[in-house]
Amino acid sequence: xxxxxxxxxxRHIAExxxxxxxxxxxxxxxRHFQRVLxxxxxxxxxxxxxxxxxxxxxxxxxxxxxxxxEKPLDVEVVLKxxxxxxxxxxxxPPIV
Amino acid sequence: xPIYDLTATELKQKIIExxxxxxxxxxxxxxxxxxxxxxxxxxxxxxxxxxxxxxRDRELGRLKPExxxxxxxxxxAIKDNISTEGIRTTCGSKILENYIPVYDATVIxxxxxxxxxxxxxxNMDEFAMGSTNETSYFGPVLNPWDKTRVPGGSSGGSAAAVxxxxxxxxxxxxxxxxxxxxxxxCGVVGLKPTYGMVSRFGLISYAESLEQIGPxxxxxxxxxxxxxxxxxxxxxxxxxxxxxxxxxTDSYLQAVREAxxxxxxxxxxxxxxxxxxxxxxxxxxxxxxRSAEVLEDFGVEVEEASLPELRxxxxxxxxxxxxxxxxxxxxxxxxxxxxxxxxKAKFYDAIAETRSLxxxxxxxxRILVGTFVLSAGxxxxxxxxxxxxxxxxxxxxxxxxxxxxxxISPTMPIPPPKLGEKIQDPLTLYVMDLCTISxxxxxxxxISVPCGFINGLPVGMQLxxxxxxxxxxxxxxxxxxxxxxxxxxxxxx
Numbered sequence: 001x002x003x004x005x006x007x008x009x010x011r012h013i014a015e016x017x018x019x020x021x022x023x024x025x026x027x028x029x030x031r032h033f034q035r036v037l038x039x040x041x042x043x044x045x046x047x048x049x050x051x052x053x054x055x056x057x058x059x060x061x062x063x064x065x066x067x068x069x070e071k072p073l074d075v076e077v078v079l080k081x082x083x084x085x086x087x088x089x090x091x092x093p094p095i096v
Numbered sequence: 097x098p099i100y101d102l103t104a105t106e107l108k109q110k111i112i113e114x115x116x117x118x119x120x121x122x123x124x125x126x127x128x129x130x131x132x133x134x135x136x137x138x139x140x141x142x143x144x145x146x147x148x149x150x151x152r153d154r155e156l157g158r159l160k161p162e163x164x165x166x167x168x169x170x171x172x173a174i175k176d177n178i179s180t181e182g183i184r185t186t187c188g189s190k191i192l193e194n195y196i197p198v199y200d201a202t203v204i205x206x207x208x209x210x211x212x213x214x215x216x217x218x219n220m221d222e223f224a225m226g227s228t229n230e231t232s233y234f235g236p237v238l239n240p241w242d243k244t245r246v247p248g249g250s251s252g253g254s255a256a257a258v259x260x261x262x263x264x265x266x267x268x269x270x271x272x273x274x275x276x277x278x279x280x281x282c283g284v285v286g287l288k289p290t291y292g293m294v295s296r297f298g299l300i301s302y303a304e305s306l307e308q309i310g311p312x313x314x315x316x317x318x319x320x321x322x323x324x325x326x327x328x329x330x331x332x333x334x335x336x337x338x339x340x341x342x343x344x345t346d347s348y349l350q351a352v353r354e355a356x357x358x359x360x361x362x363x364x365x366x367x368x369x370x371x372x373x374x375x376x377x378x379x380x381x382x383x384x385x386r387s388a389e390v391l392e393d394f395g396v397e398v399e400e401a402s403l404p405e406l407r408x409x410x411x412x413x414x415x416x417x418x419x420x421x422x423x424x425x426x427x428x429x430x431x432x433x434x435x436x437x438x439x440k441a442k443f444y445d446a447i448a449e450t451r452s453l454x455x456x457x458x459x460x461x462r463i464l465v466g467t468f469v470l471s472a473g474x475x476x477x478x479x480x481x482x483x484x485x486x487x488x489x490x491x492x493x494x495x496x497x498x499x500x501x502x503x504i505s506p507t508m509p510i511p512p513p514k515l516g517e518k519i520q521d522p523l524t525l526y527v528m529d530l531c532t533i534s535x536x537x538x539x540x541x542x543i544s545v546p547c548g549f550i551n552g553l554p555v556g557m558q559l560x561x562x563x564x565x566x567x568x569x570x571x572x573x574x575x576x577x578x579x580x581x582x583x584x585x586x587x588x589x
Contacts, residue, residue: 017467036414048487055305058563083431095443
């Protein structure tokens, strides 16, 4: 059970989660992780031999509808909350 | 009796009989909403509400009394994670501070069809992550019974608003206790429905396999009135329970009104040992035991039962909730909506900056832990394992419900703490959910009913029943509420 959650691990996780953390925050979250993983440790002892994971609490079946086009939102409506837009597009930061 | 002290059911009657106009009722509640001494509201929709109120008054004459929609002219407060078209919806977060949805959640459409008047969007823990309503970007909500204490969360604004007579009805959402906890701490009634009974279309997700929108009110009768309106199959929510599996109850309001103590005779109930012992304030467990005696007066057999799997409920819940949160909150990138960091950077760096500035501490913590438990190398040990333990917990409840009709516990393990007391250390916060999370893990319905006071602070009793047994829960809660003698007690207004 890896409990030595170090700053490098947090750095990696923060990158996966796309959240920028400074050095102080990395330390703080590393400490917090320690305690939370201790807290999670309790389920280690549970015997789950032959137990199926529960993804849905009720038996669900995917919902389908007829493949007929419905009225889409107007582009202006879609862009209404966009912080930056250009013509009919969301304006995003450069990829490269 | 002042208008604001009337229940929704009473208000409805007076509207139909013409004793009060909808506009004057709405006006009176809006005055109280605007004063907002407890910070219940993030957005107040005064103009729209009054416009709608006048419309109701104009059109009432054309309606036959029996055709008047169920919530006609009744003010309702809406938790701010439920999408309302044209009305700012923030989830208590800076990252959605100026977000205005372009569509209504299904429950909002249903409320509008029923004639309700939305008075505002209530304050909540950021993205519903919290049990004390202290993580909101818009400041904490105060407990109406003691302003130095927490109202419970994450639907704290909704609960406090109802208790403080700022609205007779409210909607909340419950992922791990977020309707029941504030209901308990504010001395009102709150129901987390069976998973799939109320549409989540338009509910801004935190943990989608756990959460439900639910009603909050001062009486069980009012609760049933609201529940009738929002519980419905919705094809736009792929986890909505289809009609053929839904209970045949036509009207929960009717069921509650017709409830008689004789109905409960012979039922079997059990106090859950794991939720009455370690970690639970003795004064709370005593009060719950004494309150359970009322059930015995009704002819219910009450004993104690152990569900050992519940020892694992807290870690199981948090692993799953945080994992789902990390996925659900990955959409907040500052590109299509919401706060966007003013920074010149490449794509992923800009997103990282936006999320760093836009999310509060607790939200970031949960996203990070959630990302961790889903990451390669750890997924099996944490997330997958938690899903299996969840199965075991569900099975434990299934088995318990072959022996018992009702399961009882306190809603909260301790009376409402002081502001700031539980928010320093996240783990201290998480254990507040001890009694509530299991119902979310198992998908079963659970209700919190005010059953008494400790040092003037409300205590809620939690009742749980098998999936789709809302009728049993509501009838029982209604009968208990009538005997608990708390209905006349008001917080200082």
